[in-house]
Amino acid sequence: MKFIEDIFAKVRPNFEKGGKWEKFYYIYEAHETLLLAPNSTTGATGAQIRDAIDMKRMMMTVIIAMVPCLLFGIWNAGYQHYLAIGEVAALGDILLTGAILVVPIIIVSYAVGLGIEFTFATIRKHEVNEGFLVTGMLIPLVMPASIPLWQVGLATAFAVIIGKEVFGGTGMNILNVALTARAFLYFAYPSQISGDVWSFIGEGNTAVAAFSGATPLAIGAAAVEGTEPMVSMLNNSWSEGLFDFWNMFIGIMPGSIGETSTLMCLIGAAILIFTGVGSWKIIFSVFAGAFAMGTLCNVFGANEYMLLPAHYHLVIGGLAFGAVFMASDPVTAAQTETGKWIYGFLIGILTVIIRVFNPAYPEGIMLAILLMNVFAPLIDYYVVAANKKRRLKRATV
Numbered sequence: 600m601k602f603i604e605d606i607f608a609k610v611r612p613n614f615e616k617g618g619k620w621e622k623f624y625y626i627y628e629a630h631e632t633l634l635l636a637p638n639s640t641t642g643a644t645g646a647q648i649r650d651a652i653d654m655k656r657m658m659m660t661v662i663i664a665m666v667p668c669l670l671f672g673i674w675n676a677g678y679q680h681y682l683a684i685g686e687v688a689a690l691g692d693i694l695l696t697g698a699i700l701v702v703p704i705i706i707v708s709y710a711v712g713l714g715i716e717f718t719f720a721t722i723r724k725h726e727v728n729e730g731f732l733v734t735g736m737l738i739p740l741v742m743p744a745s746i747p748l749w750q751v752g753l754a755t756a757f758a759v760i761i762g763k764e765v766f767g768g769t770g771m772n773i774l775n776v777a778l779t780a781r782a783f784l785y786f787a788y789p790s791q792i793s794g795d796v797w798s799f800i801g802e803g804n805t806a807v808a809a810f811s812g813a814t815p816l817a818i819g820a821a822a823v824e825g826t827e828p829m830v831s832m833l834n835n836s837w838s839e840g841l842f843d844f845w846n847m848f849i850g851i852m853p854g855s856i857g858e859t860s861t862l863m864c865l866i867g868a869a870i871l872i873f874t875g876v877g878s879w880k881i882i883f884s885v886f887a888g889a890f891a892m893g894t895l896c897n898v899f900g901a902n903e904y905m906l907l908p909a910h911y912h913l914v915i916g917g918l919a920f921g922a923v924f925m926a927s928d929p930v931t932a933a934q935t936e937t938g939k940w941i942y943g944f945l946i947g948i949l950t951v952i953i954r955v956f957n958p959a960y961p962e963g964i965m966l967a968i969l970l971m972n973v974f975a976p977l978i979d980y981y982v983v984a985a986n987k988k989r990r991l992k993r994a995t996v
Contacts, residue, residue: 607631625720629727658732660876664867665736665924671863672856673697676744676799679853682838683798685807700744700799701856707748709735711755719764730769730776730930731759737777737924740857741917741965742784743792745799750788754780774972775931778965785965793961797853809837814853815915818842820958822903829907847914858917868923877927880936881943885922886913888947896955904955912951921964922946931972935982942978946971 607630613620614627632655677697681688688696712731720727738755762779763772784792798812813821815833822829833842840846850860857863871877893909900906912918926932926946933942946967953963960966 622721625724625726626717629717629720655732657876658730660874661733661871661924662736664870664876665733665740665857667863667866668740668857668860668920669701669736671850671860672740672744673701675851675854675859676700676856678851679744679798680801683800683806683810683812684804696799697744701739703748704739704742704744704746704751704856705736707751708738708755711752712738712759715756715759715764719768725768730763734758734776738780740920740924741777741781741855743797743855745797746784746791750784750791754784757783770930772930774969775925775928778925778969781965782969785962797855807837811837812853814961815842815847815911816954816961819904819907819915819954820961822907823955823958825903827903829903830911832903833911844911844914847911855917855920858920861914861919864919864923871923871927877923878929878932878939880939881927881932882922884940884943885918885926885947885950888944888949889913889918889951890947891944892948892951896951904958912954916950916954916962916964918947918950918964921950921968925964925968926971931975933975933978933982935979937986938975938978938982941982942971942975945974 607627610627611631612618614624615621618624620627674694674697677688677693677695677700680696680700681693709731712735716727716731735755738751738758742751758776758780762774762776763769766772781792797814798810800806818832818836819829822832825832836842841852846852847859848861850863852859868877868879868882872879872882889912890909893907893912896905896907897909922943926943933939946964949967949970950963953960953966957963
Protein backbone atom coordinates (compact mmCIF):
# COMPACT_ATOMS: atom_id res chain seq x y z
CA MET A 600 0.00 0.00 0.00
CA LYS A 601 2.98 2.29 0.57
CA PHE A 602 3.68 2.18 -3.15
CA ILE A 603 0.14 3.33 -3.94
CA GLU A 604 0.28 6.02 -1.25
CA ASP A 605 3.49 7.40 -2.78
CA ILE A 606 1.92 7.61 -6.24
CA PHE A 607 -1.09 9.55 -4.95
CA ALA A 608 1.15 11.81 -2.81
CA LYS A 609 3.31 12.62 -5.84
CA VAL A 610 0.43 13.75 -8.09
CA ARG A 611 -1.76 15.30 -5.36
CA PRO A 612 -0.36 18.89 -5.70
CA ASN A 613 -1.50 18.97 -9.33
CA PHE A 614 -5.13 18.48 -8.23
CA GLU A 615 -5.16 20.73 -5.17
CA LYS A 616 -6.11 24.39 -5.24
CA GLY A 617 -3.79 26.25 -7.59
CA GLY A 618 -2.65 23.05 -9.33
CA LYS A 619 -2.88 22.72 -13.11
CA TRP A 620 -5.59 20.04 -12.83
CA GLU A 621 -7.50 21.67 -9.99
CA LYS A 622 -10.91 21.28 -11.62
CA PHE A 623 -10.43 17.51 -11.74
CA TYR A 624 -9.80 17.24 -7.99
CA TYR A 625 -12.93 15.21 -7.28
CA ILE A 626 -11.98 12.61 -9.88
CA TYR A 627 -8.58 12.29 -8.17
CA GLU A 628 -10.26 12.14 -4.77
CA ALA A 629 -12.60 9.35 -5.92
CA HIS A 630 -9.69 7.12 -6.92
CA GLU A 631 -7.68 7.91 -3.79
CA THR A 632 -10.48 7.13 -1.34
CA LEU A 633 -11.37 3.98 -3.27
CA LEU A 634 -7.91 2.51 -2.75
CA LEU A 635 -6.81 4.22 0.49
CA ALA A 636 -8.44 5.13 3.80
CA PRO A 637 -9.64 8.77 3.77
CA ASN A 638 -7.52 11.38 5.55
CA SER A 639 -10.53 12.92 7.30
CA THR A 640 -11.62 10.71 10.18
CA THR A 641 -13.82 11.11 13.23
CA GLY A 642 -12.09 12.71 16.20
CA ALA A 643 -11.25 10.88 19.41
CA THR A 644 -14.05 12.62 21.28
CA GLY A 645 -17.65 13.30 20.38
CA ALA A 646 -20.93 11.47 20.02
CA GLN A 647 -20.23 10.01 16.56
CA ILE A 648 -20.36 6.29 16.06
CA ARG A 649 -16.87 5.07 15.10
CA ASP A 650 -16.72 2.19 12.64
CA ALA A 651 -14.15 0.63 10.33
CA ILE A 652 -16.47 0.78 7.32
CA ASP A 653 -17.38 3.74 5.13
CA MET A 654 -19.56 4.07 2.05
CA LYS A 655 -16.93 2.80 -0.38
CA ARG A 656 -16.10 -0.21 1.80
CA MET A 657 -19.83 -1.00 2.09
CA MET A 658 -20.21 -0.84 -1.68
CA MET A 659 -17.20 -3.11 -2.13
CA THR A 660 -18.90 -5.64 0.19
CA VAL A 661 -21.93 -5.69 -2.11
CA ILE A 662 -19.68 -6.22 -5.13
CA ILE A 663 -17.95 -9.13 -3.37
CA ALA A 664 -21.39 -10.60 -2.67
CA MET A 665 -22.16 -10.45 -6.40
CA VAL A 666 -18.95 -12.25 -7.43
CA PRO A 667 -20.49 -15.77 -7.15
CA CYS A 668 -23.32 -14.70 -9.49
CA LEU A 669 -20.84 -13.09 -11.89
CA LEU A 670 -18.48 -16.08 -12.10
CA PHE A 671 -21.36 -18.51 -12.47
CA GLY A 672 -22.94 -16.23 -15.09
CA ILE A 673 -19.72 -16.23 -17.15
CA TRP A 674 -19.59 -20.02 -17.06
CA ASN A 675 -23.30 -20.38 -17.81
CA ALA A 676 -23.18 -17.98 -20.78
CA GLY A 677 -20.47 -20.11 -22.37
CA TYR A 678 -22.17 -23.38 -21.42
CA GLN A 679 -25.53 -22.31 -22.91
CA HIS A 680 -23.78 -21.34 -26.13
CA TYR A 681 -22.19 -24.78 -26.60
CA LEU A 682 -25.40 -26.49 -25.48
CA ALA A 683 -27.38 -24.55 -28.10
CA ILE A 684 -25.03 -25.52 -30.94
CA GLY A 685 -24.77 -29.10 -29.75
CA GLU A 686 -21.06 -29.23 -29.00
CA VAL A 687 -19.22 -30.54 -25.96
CA ALA A 688 -16.51 -28.10 -24.88
CA ALA A 689 -13.75 -28.12 -22.29
CA LEU A 690 -14.10 -25.95 -19.18
CA GLY A 691 -11.51 -23.50 -20.48
CA ASP A 692 -13.37 -23.01 -23.76
CA ILE A 693 -16.66 -22.52 -21.92
CA LEU A 694 -15.16 -19.90 -19.59
CA LEU A 695 -13.40 -18.14 -22.46
CA THR A 696 -16.60 -17.93 -24.50
CA GLY A 697 -18.53 -16.67 -21.48
CA ALA A 698 -15.86 -14.09 -20.66
CA ILE A 699 -15.83 -12.81 -24.24
CA LEU A 700 -19.59 -12.23 -23.95
CA VAL A 701 -19.79 -10.85 -20.41
CA VAL A 702 -16.62 -8.80 -19.79
CA PRO A 703 -17.30 -6.23 -22.57
CA ILE A 704 -20.76 -5.60 -21.08
CA ILE A 705 -19.15 -4.87 -17.70
CA ILE A 706 -16.55 -2.57 -19.26
CA VAL A 707 -19.20 -0.59 -21.16
CA SER A 708 -21.38 -0.28 -18.07
CA TYR A 709 -18.56 1.09 -15.89
CA ALA A 710 -17.05 3.27 -18.63
CA VAL A 711 -20.32 5.01 -19.47
CA GLY A 712 -21.61 5.24 -15.91
CA LEU A 713 -18.38 6.45 -14.30
CA GLY A 714 -17.80 8.87 -17.18
CA ILE A 715 -21.16 10.48 -16.43
CA GLU A 716 -20.49 10.42 -12.66
CA PHE A 717 -17.10 12.12 -13.13
CA THR A 718 -18.64 14.73 -15.44
CA PHE A 719 -21.41 15.62 -12.97
CA ALA A 720 -18.93 15.71 -10.06
CA THR A 721 -16.61 18.05 -11.96
CA ILE A 722 -19.42 20.39 -13.00
CA ARG A 723 -21.16 20.43 -9.61
CA LYS A 724 -17.85 20.42 -7.69
CA HIS A 725 -18.75 17.61 -5.32
CA GLU A 726 -17.26 14.24 -4.45
CA VAL A 727 -17.87 11.34 -6.84
CA ASN A 728 -20.75 9.25 -5.54
CA GLU A 729 -19.87 5.70 -4.54
CA GLY A 730 -23.18 4.21 -5.58
CA PHE A 731 -22.13 3.41 -9.13
CA LEU A 732 -19.53 0.94 -7.89
CA VAL A 733 -22.49 -1.37 -7.25
CA THR A 734 -24.76 -0.17 -10.04
CA GLY A 735 -22.01 -0.66 -12.62
CA MET A 736 -21.94 -4.36 -11.75
CA LEU A 737 -25.70 -4.78 -11.28
CA ILE A 738 -26.53 -3.55 -14.79
CA PRO A 739 -24.52 -6.26 -16.63
CA LEU A 740 -25.89 -8.97 -14.33
CA VAL A 741 -29.51 -8.17 -15.24
CA MET A 742 -28.78 -8.22 -18.98
CA PRO A 743 -28.70 -11.24 -21.32
CA ALA A 744 -25.26 -12.11 -22.65
CA SER A 745 -26.53 -11.47 -26.18
CA ILE A 746 -27.42 -7.81 -25.55
CA PRO A 747 -25.79 -5.34 -28.01
CA LEU A 748 -23.11 -3.25 -26.29
CA TRP A 749 -24.48 0.04 -27.61
CA GLN A 750 -27.77 -0.73 -25.88
CA VAL A 751 -25.92 -1.33 -22.61
CA GLY A 752 -24.24 2.06 -22.94
CA LEU A 753 -27.50 3.82 -23.83
CA ALA A 754 -29.41 2.20 -20.97
CA THR A 755 -26.64 3.00 -18.49
CA ALA A 756 -26.58 6.65 -19.53
CA PHE A 757 -30.37 6.87 -19.25
CA ALA A 758 -30.40 5.26 -15.81
CA VAL A 759 -27.60 7.37 -14.34
CA ILE A 760 -28.87 10.69 -15.71
CA ILE A 761 -32.64 10.26 -15.48
CA GLY A 762 -32.76 7.71 -12.67
CA LYS A 763 -30.23 9.33 -10.33
CA GLU A 764 -28.43 12.55 -11.22
CA VAL A 765 -31.58 14.57 -11.86
CA PHE A 766 -32.62 13.75 -8.30
CA GLY A 767 -29.29 14.89 -6.84
CA GLY A 768 -27.08 11.80 -7.05
CA THR A 769 -26.47 8.82 -4.78
CA GLY A 770 -28.87 8.61 -1.86
CA MET A 771 -31.43 10.87 -3.52
CA ASN A 772 -32.80 8.57 -6.24
CA ILE A 773 -36.33 7.21 -5.97
CA LEU A 774 -35.97 4.18 -8.25
CA ASN A 775 -33.31 1.50 -8.27
CA VAL A 776 -30.84 2.69 -10.90
CA ALA A 777 -29.91 -0.70 -12.36
CA LEU A 778 -33.56 -1.67 -12.75
CA THR A 779 -34.19 1.68 -14.41
CA ALA A 780 -31.61 0.69 -17.03
CA ARG A 781 -33.27 -2.65 -17.56
CA ALA A 782 -36.76 -1.12 -17.71
CA PHE A 783 -35.51 1.35 -20.33
CA LEU A 784 -34.33 -1.49 -22.59
CA TYR A 785 -37.44 -3.52 -21.84
CA PHE A 786 -39.71 -0.85 -23.26
CA ALA A 787 -37.35 0.70 -25.86
CA TYR A 788 -35.82 -2.46 -27.37
CA PRO A 789 -38.00 -5.40 -26.26
CA SER A 790 -36.80 -7.77 -28.97
CA GLN A 791 -33.25 -7.74 -27.55
CA ILE A 792 -34.14 -8.23 -23.89
CA SER A 793 -37.15 -10.51 -23.97
CA GLY A 794 -38.23 -13.63 -25.81
CA ASP A 795 -35.93 -16.29 -27.24
CA VAL A 796 -32.69 -14.34 -27.15
CA TRP A 797 -30.97 -15.72 -24.10
CA SER A 798 -28.48 -18.15 -25.66
CA PHE A 799 -25.70 -16.73 -27.79
CA ILE A 800 -25.39 -18.74 -31.00
CA GLY A 801 -22.96 -16.53 -32.91
CA GLU A 802 -22.30 -16.14 -36.61
CA GLY A 803 -21.11 -19.28 -38.34
CA ASN A 804 -22.88 -21.56 -35.86
CA THR A 805 -26.18 -23.35 -36.25
CA ALA A 806 -28.50 -24.22 -33.40
CA VAL A 807 -29.29 -27.87 -32.85
CA ALA A 808 -32.59 -29.26 -34.13
CA ALA A 809 -35.63 -28.27 -32.03
CA PHE A 810 -33.56 -25.71 -30.15
CA SER A 811 -35.57 -23.08 -28.28
CA GLY A 812 -33.97 -20.33 -26.26
CA ALA A 813 -37.17 -19.70 -24.32
CA THR A 814 -36.83 -19.10 -20.60
CA PRO A 815 -39.17 -20.68 -18.01
CA LEU A 816 -41.03 -17.36 -17.83
CA ALA A 817 -41.65 -17.45 -21.59
CA ILE A 818 -42.95 -21.00 -21.22
CA GLY A 819 -45.22 -19.76 -18.43
CA ALA A 820 -46.70 -17.14 -20.75
CA ALA A 821 -47.51 -19.92 -23.23
CA ALA A 822 -49.00 -22.09 -20.47
CA VAL A 823 -51.73 -19.51 -19.80
CA GLU A 824 -53.37 -20.32 -23.12
CA GLY A 825 -52.60 -24.05 -23.15
CA THR A 826 -53.96 -27.15 -21.45
CA GLU A 827 -50.69 -28.98 -20.76
CA PRO A 828 -49.45 -28.68 -17.15
CA MET A 829 -46.63 -26.15 -16.97
CA VAL A 830 -44.36 -28.54 -15.07
CA SER A 831 -44.77 -30.97 -17.96
CA MET A 832 -43.97 -28.19 -20.45
CA LEU A 833 -40.82 -27.37 -18.48
CA ASN A 834 -39.77 -31.01 -18.34
CA ASN A 835 -40.38 -31.45 -22.08
CA SER A 836 -37.95 -28.71 -23.04
CA TRP A 837 -35.59 -29.27 -25.98
CA SER A 838 -32.76 -30.30 -23.64
CA GLU A 839 -33.48 -33.02 -21.09
CA GLY A 840 -33.49 -31.76 -17.51
CA LEU A 841 -32.88 -28.13 -18.55
CA PHE A 842 -35.85 -26.86 -16.55
CA ASP A 843 -35.86 -29.48 -13.83
CA PHE A 844 -36.49 -27.78 -10.45
CA TRP A 845 -33.04 -28.49 -9.03
CA ASN A 846 -31.34 -27.57 -12.28
CA MET A 847 -33.14 -24.23 -12.16
CA PHE A 848 -32.15 -23.83 -8.48
CA ILE A 849 -28.50 -24.24 -9.46
CA GLY A 850 -29.08 -22.02 -12.50
CA ILE A 851 -27.87 -24.01 -15.51
CA MET A 852 -30.43 -22.53 -17.91
CA PRO A 853 -30.91 -19.58 -20.27
CA GLY A 854 -31.44 -16.21 -18.60
CA SER A 855 -29.81 -12.94 -17.66
CA ILE A 856 -26.13 -13.23 -16.79
CA GLY A 857 -26.40 -13.05 -13.01
CA GLU A 858 -30.00 -14.06 -12.41
CA THR A 859 -30.24 -17.73 -13.29
CA SER A 860 -28.72 -19.26 -10.15
CA THR A 861 -30.79 -19.06 -6.97
CA LEU A 862 -27.96 -20.88 -5.19
CA MET A 863 -25.40 -18.18 -6.06
CA CYS A 864 -27.87 -15.47 -5.05
CA LEU A 865 -28.32 -17.13 -1.66
CA ILE A 866 -24.54 -17.22 -1.19
CA GLY A 867 -24.52 -13.49 -1.93
CA ALA A 868 -27.38 -13.01 0.52
CA ALA A 869 -25.39 -14.80 3.23
CA ILE A 870 -22.45 -12.41 2.68
CA LEU A 871 -24.69 -9.33 2.83
CA ILE A 872 -26.55 -10.50 5.92
CA PHE A 873 -23.41 -11.68 7.77
CA THR A 874 -21.68 -8.33 7.17
CA GLY A 875 -24.79 -6.37 8.13
CA VAL A 876 -24.99 -4.68 4.72
CA GLY A 877 -28.23 -6.30 3.50
CA SER A 878 -31.61 -6.56 5.21
CA TRP A 879 -32.60 -10.18 5.85
CA LYS A 880 -36.15 -9.02 6.55
CA ILE A 881 -36.59 -7.69 3.02
CA ILE A 882 -34.88 -10.67 1.38
CA PHE A 883 -36.89 -13.25 3.34
CA SER A 884 -40.20 -11.42 2.94
CA VAL A 885 -39.82 -11.22 -0.87
CA PHE A 886 -39.49 -15.02 -1.03
CA ALA A 887 -42.36 -15.42 1.47
CA GLY A 888 -44.64 -13.11 -0.51
CA ALA A 889 -43.95 -14.92 -3.78
CA PHE A 890 -44.55 -18.31 -2.20
CA ALA A 891 -47.78 -17.15 -0.53
CA MET A 892 -49.13 -15.69 -3.78
CA GLY A 893 -48.08 -18.80 -5.71
CA THR A 894 -49.95 -20.95 -3.19
CA LEU A 895 -53.05 -18.75 -3.47
CA CYS A 896 -52.91 -19.08 -7.27
CA ASN A 897 -52.82 -22.88 -6.85
CA VAL A 898 -56.06 -22.71 -4.84
CA PHE A 899 -57.96 -20.95 -7.62
CA GLY A 900 -56.07 -22.51 -10.56
CA ALA A 901 -57.85 -20.85 -13.48
CA ASN A 902 -55.07 -21.82 -15.91
CA GLU A 903 -51.96 -24.00 -16.04
CA TYR A 904 -49.65 -21.13 -15.05
CA MET A 905 -51.67 -20.55 -11.87
CA LEU A 906 -51.39 -24.28 -11.11
CA LEU A 907 -47.59 -24.16 -11.20
CA PRO A 908 -46.35 -25.36 -7.77
CA ALA A 909 -45.52 -22.29 -5.67
CA HIS A 910 -41.91 -23.26 -4.99
CA TYR A 911 -41.15 -23.06 -8.73
CA HIS A 912 -41.74 -19.31 -8.62
CA LEU A 913 -38.75 -18.98 -6.28
CA VAL A 914 -36.24 -20.39 -8.79
CA ILE A 915 -37.43 -19.04 -12.14
CA GLY A 916 -36.74 -15.59 -13.54
CA GLY A 917 -34.85 -13.01 -11.54
CA LEU A 918 -36.79 -13.26 -8.27
CA ALA A 919 -33.84 -14.42 -6.18
CA PHE A 920 -31.43 -11.89 -7.66
CA GLY A 921 -33.99 -9.11 -7.29
CA ALA A 922 -34.75 -10.05 -3.68
CA VAL A 923 -31.08 -10.13 -2.65
CA PHE A 924 -29.50 -7.28 -4.63
CA MET A 925 -32.34 -5.01 -5.79
CA ALA A 926 -35.15 -5.04 -3.24
CA SER A 927 -32.71 -4.58 -0.35
CA ASP A 928 -31.19 -1.43 -1.92
CA PRO A 929 -30.81 0.80 1.18
CA VAL A 930 -31.62 3.96 -0.80
CA THR A 931 -34.89 2.95 -2.44
CA ALA A 932 -36.26 0.40 0.06
CA ALA A 933 -38.39 1.02 3.13
CA GLN A 934 -36.35 2.17 6.12
CA THR A 935 -38.52 1.21 9.09
CA GLU A 936 -38.23 -2.33 10.43
CA THR A 937 -41.95 -3.10 10.09
CA GLY A 938 -41.96 -1.34 6.73
CA LYS A 939 -39.24 -3.69 5.44
CA TRP A 940 -41.51 -6.70 6.07
CA ILE A 941 -44.43 -5.05 4.26
CA TYR A 942 -42.27 -3.75 1.42
CA GLY A 943 -40.62 -7.10 0.70
CA PHE A 944 -43.80 -9.14 1.09
CA LEU A 945 -45.68 -6.93 -1.38
CA ILE A 946 -42.80 -7.22 -3.90
CA GLY A 947 -43.10 -11.01 -3.74
CA ILE A 948 -46.87 -10.90 -4.16
CA LEU A 949 -46.75 -8.43 -7.06
CA THR A 950 -44.05 -10.44 -8.82
CA VAL A 951 -46.26 -13.51 -9.08
CA ILE A 952 -49.34 -11.46 -9.95
CA ILE A 953 -47.54 -9.76 -12.85
CA ARG A 954 -46.07 -13.05 -14.07
CA VAL A 955 -49.31 -15.01 -14.00
CA PHE A 956 -51.92 -12.42 -14.89
CA ASN A 957 -49.96 -10.27 -17.34
CA PRO A 958 -47.86 -12.54 -19.60
CA ALA A 959 -46.91 -9.49 -21.68
CA TYR A 960 -44.44 -8.67 -18.87
CA PRO A 961 -43.14 -12.11 -17.83
CA GLU A 962 -40.30 -10.78 -15.63
CA GLY A 963 -42.50 -9.53 -12.80
CA ILE A 964 -39.76 -8.85 -10.25
CA MET A 965 -38.47 -5.82 -12.19
CA LEU A 966 -41.80 -4.01 -12.31
CA ALA A 967 -42.71 -5.11 -8.77
CA ILE A 968 -39.55 -3.59 -7.26
CA LEU A 969 -39.84 -0.37 -9.26
CA LEU A 970 -43.48 -0.01 -8.20
CA MET A 971 -42.69 -0.63 -4.54
CA ASN A 972 -39.73 1.81 -4.74
CA VAL A 973 -42.35 4.49 -5.31
CA PHE A 974 -44.49 3.31 -2.39
CA ALA A 975 -41.62 2.75 0.08
CA PRO A 976 -41.80 6.29 1.56
CA LEU A 977 -45.58 5.91 1.98
CA ILE A 978 -45.12 2.60 3.82
CA ASP A 979 -42.61 4.22 6.17
CA TYR A 980 -44.95 7.17 6.72
CA TYR A 981 -47.83 4.97 7.88
CA VAL A 982 -45.56 2.72 9.96
CA VAL A 983 -44.17 5.76 11.80
CA ALA A 984 -47.66 7.26 12.15
CA ALA A 985 -48.99 4.00 13.61
CA ASN A 986 -46.06 3.83 16.02
CA LYS A 987 -46.67 7.42 17.19
CA LYS A 988 -50.37 6.71 17.65
CA ARG A 989 -49.60 3.58 19.68
CA ARG A 990 -47.09 5.37 21.90
CA LEU A 991 -49.47 8.28 22.49
CA LYS A 992 -52.11 5.85 23.71
CA ARG A 993 -49.62 4.50 26.27
CA ALA A 994 -48.49 7.96 27.39
CA THR A 995 -49.75 9.22 30.73
CA VAL A 996 -50.75 12.86 31.15
